[in-house]
Each structure stands twice: as C-alpha cells, then as structure tokens.
Amino acid sequence: MERFLDLDAASQFAASKMKKNNLFTTERMFCDVYCFEPGQTQAAHAHEGSDKVYVVLEGAGEIQVGDDTRAVSAGAAVLAAAGEPHGVANTGDARMRVLVFMAPPP
C-alpha cells in the first residue's frame, strides 16, 4: 500500500451516486474520501462495532448522527460512535468531499 497520497488526486466523483475512494485500509481502520455531487447522499446506517469520524473537506451539506441532523461545511468534524445511525447529504449546489475514518473496518 502506498503510504503517501494526495487527497485531490484520490477524489473521484461519479454521476450515478456518491463515490467512496479508499486511501488506506488496515486490520484496525480504514480511511476514505467520499465525493458527493450536488444532491447525492449517503443514506443513514449504523455499524454495531465500529466508530466513524467524518471531516468535511470541501462544500456544504448535512450530516446526521442519531436523531441530530446539522448543517456542516468545510472544517466540520463529526463523530458517529458504534451503533449510532449516521448519514450525509450534499444539500448545496457545489461538490462536497468528506474524509472518513473508521475503526475497525466493519
């Protein structure tokens, strides 16, 4: 696995749905960049034994954790602890990129 990556080079978008771009995966964690065109979403879901952190790199939208849905933009960091439903929506009119860290991989 390449140890040194560039987030911009790794950020691929897809017209059909939000795209997950993996940066690193180990037995202990993974790190992805999720790319959302305007209107694209990650439906709320939960992982029973894994914690996830979202960090918004670019754009703006909404992130849900549990029953708490908030407007977020670049610089927001959000924790979804194990078992908590969580999801993302690009509600803006520009592209949205979100760094995702999860431990352990589900």
Next chain:
Amino acid sequence: MERFLDLDAASQFAASKMKKNNLFTTERMFCDVYCFEPGQTQAAHAHEGSDKVYVVLEGAGEIQVGDDTRAVSAGAAVLAAAGEPHGVANTGDARMRVLVFMAPPP
C-alpha cells in the same frame, strides 16, 4: 462527548512546542489536530499495536514514515502502520495543521 466540532475552533497553537488538540476519543480510535508553529516538530516514534493516519490541513513541512521522509503540504494523506517510526516537522515559514487518526488509541 460533543459529536459536532469545528476544526478551526479546535486548533490551538503553543509557542513552547507543537500542540495536540483532541477532537474525539473512543476505545477504538482517537482523532486529534496537531498544530505546529514554524520550526516545531513531532519527533519520530512508533506504536507497536496502532495505525496512524496524518492528513495535512494547512501549511507545509516534512513527514517521515520508516526511512522515507517527504515534503508534504495541504492535502497530503500519510499512513504510518503499526511499528513504523513516524514524525512530523514544520519546515515552512507558516503555521502547519495536521489531522491525526489513530486506531486503536495507544
């Protein structure tokens, strides 16, 4: 623990040495923002049972993993797998901020 945070608000610097600002800690991982004034460093060290990811948010410097030391700037993502020596140096003339994920906490 607060689930929604702002990276800029969490980014505290210290004149004496690089400052680690914790965002989230669980039994499975932690997420910090490391803040380096020009010239400040994190000396190379290793964690036998934990993987670490660095993501450079702002500024420029050098990151070492194993015997590989590279120039990095905003948008660089770097993996230091368990057991690999790793460190950071702000070799620029501006502030440097680095997002850090580690799983599990050491």
